[in-house]
Amino acid sequence: MSGTDNERARKTAESLAYSSGFGNEHSSEAVPGALPHGRNSPQRAPLGLYAEQLSGTAFTEPRSSNRRSWLYRVRPSAAHPAFSRIDNGALRGAPFTEVEADPNRLRWDPLPEPAAGTDFLAGLWTLGGNGDATQRTGMAIHLYAANSSMTDRVFSDADGELLIVPERGALLLRTEFGLLRAAPGHVALIPRGVRFRVELLEDSARGYVCENYGRPFTLPDLGPIGANGLANARDFLAPVAAYEDVEGPVQVVNKFCGNLWSATYGHSPLDVVAWHGNHVPYVYDLRRFNVIGSISYDHPDPSIFTVLTSPSDTPGLAGVDFVVFAPRWLVGEDTFRPPYFHRNVMSEYMGLIEGAYDAKTAGKGGFVPGGGSLHNMMSAHGPDRDTFEAASAAELAPRKVSDGLAFMFETRWPVTATAQALAADHLQSGYDTVWQGLERHFRS
Numbered sequence: 375m376s377g378t379d380n381e382r383a384r385k386t387a388e389s390l391a392y393s394s395g396f397g398n399e400h401s402s403e404a405v406p407g408a409l410p411h412g413r414n415s416p417q418r419a420p421l422g423l424y425a426e427q428l429s430g431t432a433f434t435e436p437r438s439s440n441r442r443s444w445l446y447r448v449r450p451s452a453a454h455p456a457f458s459r460i461d462n463g464a465l466r467g468a469p470f471t472e473v474e475a476d477p478n479r480l481r482w483d484p485l486p487e488p489a490a491g492t493d494f495l496a497g498l499w500t501l502g503g504n505g506d507a508t509q510r511t512g513m514a515i516h517l518y519a520a521n522s523s524m525t526d527r528v529f530s531d532a533d534g535e536l537l538i539v540p541e542r543g544a545l546l547l548r549t550e551f552g553l554l555r556a557a558p559g560h561v562a563l564i565p566r567g568v569r570f571r572v573e574l575l576e577d578s579a580r581g582y583v584c585e586n587y588g589r590p591f592t593l594p595d596l597g598p599i600g601a602n603g604l605a606n607a608r609d610f611l612a613p614v615a616a617y618e619d620v621e622g623p624v625q626v627v628n629k630f631c632g633n634l635w636s637a638t639y640g641h642s643p644l645d646v647v648a649w650h651g652n653h654v655p656y657v658y659d660l661r662r663f664n665v666i667g668s669i670s671y672d673h674p675d676p677s678i679f680t681v682l683t684s685p686s687d688t689p690g691l692a693g694v695d696f697v698v699f700a701p702r703w704l705v706g707e708d709t710f711r712p713p714y715f716h717r718n719v720m721s722e723y724m725g726l727i728e729g730a731y732d733a734k735t736a737g738k739g740g741f742v743p744g745g746g747s748l749h750n751m752m753s754a755h756g757p758d759r760d761t762f763e764a765a766s767a768a769e770l771a772p773r774k775v776s777d778g779l780a781f782m783f784e785t786r787w788p789v790t791a792t793a794q795a796l797a798a799d800h801l802q803s804g805y806d807t808v809w810q811g812l813e814r815h816f817r818s
């Protein structure tokens with residue numbers, strides 16, 4: 375991508391307007407009068423636009439979890455040519471059956487630099503996942519590395535919503551609902567089925583994607599925490615309507631039941647002039663997260679750091695939780711302060727957006743930004759040897775953990791890695807050794 379394109383995208387991204395709130399009925403019109411009032415589907419939609427409903431949940435789901443939006447667009451989405459299969463590149467989908475699920479603790483370095491001209495879609499690389507896209511259960515973990523903007527093509531995912539976690543390089547997301555800027559430290563969510571294009575605001579971009587096949591991410595209940603805290607609803611930002619009036623070939627790539635399908639439209643489908651609803655994309659700045667923790671003793675379970683949760687039919691059991699380890703004060707008295715040793719029925723994939731994570735040694739060969747670790751169901755893990763020794767001996771003055779931003783995709787089902795993830799050069803060897811040398815101290 376040329377510097378001029380970068381510059382143009384950067385200029386656009388500088389002055390974006392947003393509509394704030396989570397799960398509320400947003401509405402926006404790029405042209406005054408484009409949004410009908412008093413009804414969703416008038417006999418003739420305003421300004422000659424076509425009205426279209428986009429349903430992210432079944433019509434009949436409870437009001438509290440129902441997601442749908444009404445779009446008023448230049449052309450109806452239905453007017454398109456047939457889709458045909460294209461190569462999946464390094465994208466894989468659920469069910470993950472290429473290799474057997476592996477109980478070993480695994481850790482990866484960042485993805486290698488992509489070939490020149492790799493855009494976000496071409497740069498997606500699947501690490502693993504669970505469930506079944508056709509059953510709308512489970513999740514996939516992807517990473518991306520790109521050095522080019524998507525041009526003349528858009529992407530949409532019928533299989534699930536995409537939670538994009540940039541680690542390097544800000545992105546401009548042009549969606550059917552308008553524009554979002556997502557930089558490292560932000561997360562962006564593209565709901566199921568929403569078409570979007572990713573432009574780079576810097577020369578290259580890298581990050582993580584949680585593809586959630588299950589119920590849409592929502593805010594966790596707060597229970598005794600009260601009415602405020604963790605991720606506050608008003609910090610979620612939806613775009614305002616912005617449409618492209620582009621006639622000419624645009625490739626529309628649709629991920630459907632694990633595979634990529636493509637059709638060439640004669641116009642851009644990002645042609646929505648007005649919309650309203652709650653099935654909308656959004657960005658959230660993780661630094662806005664109101665971190666709550668222990669002010670007496672013991673290290674709380676990391677569920678206290680849940681930003682978003684995809685509930686299952688079992689209360690409290692998430693298909694996948696998105697959890698952030700943001701800067702915070704540690705003040706626990708007589709407490710082993712880093713994450714404890716544990717074995718978890720849930721499976722944990724962790725990534726690092728910047729700095730270091732308080733349970734792991736940083737630096738080359740360690741847990742580094744852009745890398746990731748997988749601690750599958752019931753696999754024993756926790757602080758590495760050096761962290762354990764330092765934290766066991768540390769003087770317990772109040773201390774700010776301020777040098778990192780880590781996150782976790784925590785899922786109810788074991789994560790099966792892809793063949794490429796297990797064969798990758800950037801899979802670290804000898805991860806187990808970080809727990810070697812934890813000697814016995816007990817003497818009977």
Ligand SMILES: O=C(O)Cc1cc(O)ccc1O
Nearest residue numbers: 675676713714722733755756
């Ligand atoms: O590092 C991990 O494994 C994640 C994690 C963090 C924490 O604060 C407590 C438990 C836990 O699994």
Ligand SMILES: [Fe+2]
Nearest residue numbers: 718722749755
């Ligand atoms: Fe853990």
